[in-house]
Amino acid sequence: MKSELYKGREQARFKHELLEAYLERLFMIVGHHQRTICYVDCFAGPWQAKGDDLEDTSIAVSLNIIRKCREGLLKINHNVHFKALFVEKDPTAHAKLKDYLDGRNDEGVETHPLHGEFIQLREEILSRCGNDSFTFFFVDPTGWKDAVELATLDPLLRRPNSEFLINFMYDFLVRTHTQEPFSDDMKRIFGRVPDTKGMTAKAREEHLVRLYRENLKTVVPTRGGKPRTACVQVKKVLLDRTLYHLVYLTRHPKGIAEFMAASDGLDLVQKRLRALAKQESQVESSGQLVLIAADESIKKEEGRADLSEVKSYWLTKLSSIPRRFGITELADMLEETDWFASDFQKAFKELDAEGKVKNQDAKTVRPVNVVNFEKGEMLVKLT
Numbered sequence: 001m002k003s004e005l006y007k008g009r010e011q012a013r014f015k016h017e018l019l020e021a022y023l024e025r026l027f028m029i030v031g032h033h034q035r036t037i038c039y040v041d042c043f044a045g046p047w048q049a050k051g052d053d054l055e056d057t058s059i060a061v062s063l064n065i066i067r068k069c070r071e072g073l074l075k076i077n078h079n080v081h082f083k084a085l086f087v088e089k090d091p092t093a094h095a096k097l098k099d100y101l102d103g104r105n106d107e108g109v110e111t112h113p114l115h116g117e118f119i120q121l122r123e124e125i126l127s128r129c130g131n132d133s134f135t136f137f138f139v140d141p142t143g144w145k146d147a148v149e150l151a152t153l154d155p156l157l158r159r160p161n162s163e164f165l166i167n168f169m170y171d172f173l174v175r176t177h178t179q180e181p182f183s184d185d186m187k188r189i190f191g192r193v194p195d196t197k198g199m200t201a202k203a204r205e206e207h208l209v210r211l212y213r214e215n216l217k218t219v220v221p222t223r224g225g226k227p228r229t230a231c232v233q234v235k236k237v238l239l240d241r242t243l244y245h246l247v248y249l250t251r252h253p254k255g256i257a258e259f260m261a262a263s264d265g266l267d268l269v270q271k272r273l274r275a276l277a278k279q280e281s282q283v284e285s286s287g288q289l290v291l292i293a294a295d296e297s298i299k300k301e302e303g304r305a306d307l308s309e310v311k312s313y314w315l316t317k318l319s320s321i322p323r324r325f326g327i328t329e330l331a332d333m334l335e336e337t338d339w340f341a342s343d344f345q346k347a348f349k350e351l352d353a354e355g356k357v358k359n360q361d362a363k364t365v366r367p368v369n370v371v372n373f374e375k376g377e378m379l380v381k382l383t
């Protein structure tokens with residue numbers, strides 16, 4: 001992605017990188033068993049696009065990855081039909097969207113620009129997706145009203161065989177959740193008016209995001225596994241404060257593992273983008289050039305889970321009776337803690353070296369991934 005197109009809105013670049021990384025994993029997996037895959041951008045834009053060909057928008061990012069995945073799947077004899085729906089209410093933006101879609105010609109990919117309010121178009125969206133497809137809904141509005149509340153999303157959340165990525169606008173919500181005029185809105189979003197009195201900033205953030213995630217999980221479709229959520233924090237570019245969270249909802253444990261793996265891969269990207277943007281802003285205001293680019297000094301460990309906490313957590317999960325840890329167990333752990341699989345691997349490796357735990361199925365020394373969750377392996381705590 002071109003840095004100059006994202007100058008001053010680096011958080012959008014991170015959002016697009018995550019969308020791209022996760023959609024690629026998702027489509028390549030789902031495409032093995034699904035004949036039709038739908039992608040629905042419920043608040044599509046284009047919005048704040050700088051590039052002429054919309055390359056810095058979720059519209060182009062998603063279509064490019066759809067094209068790449070369709071070609072990849074064709075090579076392994078899976079002819080997947082893709083449908084991509086883009087909803088936009090603003091007439092000017094919608095006209096640009098329509099022109100862009102008319103100008104693309106991606107074989108095997110049907111595109112539909114829908115003009116109007118998302119809330120009014122929910123039935124049409126569902127009917128265009130049909131009953132047999134797998135559908136990914138991207139919900140990235142500019143405000144919360146008629147967008148992220150449970151009642152608004154309810155008909156979509158009831159659809160089986162679907163996943164969601166929702167922009168949870170923390171920066172707005174943290175300021176308004178205690179204000180009386182917004183209490184009805186808060187009930188619609190959280191299921192109740194959140195009580196965060198006396199909480200630290202970190203505890204309040206965790207509480208509000210958890211509350212929203214738990215509320216989303218209360219809507220259960222007729223079929224599919226238990227609902228699960230994960231989320232990624234996106235910070236303001238120049239300040240050390242959260243701008244929004246991207247909340248992910250699936251009914252499949254593998255979805256959580258894949259989403260968190262995609263996020264893990266981009267954790268360092270976000271830190272580097274923010275460090276560079278801060279440095280550029282300092283250079284602009286001071287007029288002084290710097291010799292070392294700020295992103296080079298960023299360490300992967302910064303802001304990551306405390307390894308001693310991850311180790312203690314592992315020990316609570318294990319016992320002297322060996323237990324199989326597969327993708328479902330990994331998804332439970334990821335969902336419970338919001339840590340990454342790589343954090344769990346590192347912590348298990350240290351515990352193993354300390355003689356506290358053992359992977360009974362690891363016959364040889366594994367330098368990085370000491371537990372193969374894909375296979376499911378027997379882990380035990382040594383006393």
Ligand SMILES: C[S@@+](CC[C@H](N)C(=O)[O-])C[C@H]1O[C@@H](n2cnc3c(N)ncnc32)[C@H](O)[C@@H]1O
Pocket residue numbers: 012015042043044045046047056057058059087088089090093116117118119140141142146
């Ligand atoms: C945050 S922008 C989308 C950005 C886009 N997802 C991206 O990453 O490039 C939200 C878009 O939703 C549109 N919008 C706002 N309210 C809407 C509504 N009720 N229904 C449909 N579109 C809406 C806005 O005009 C804007 O283009």
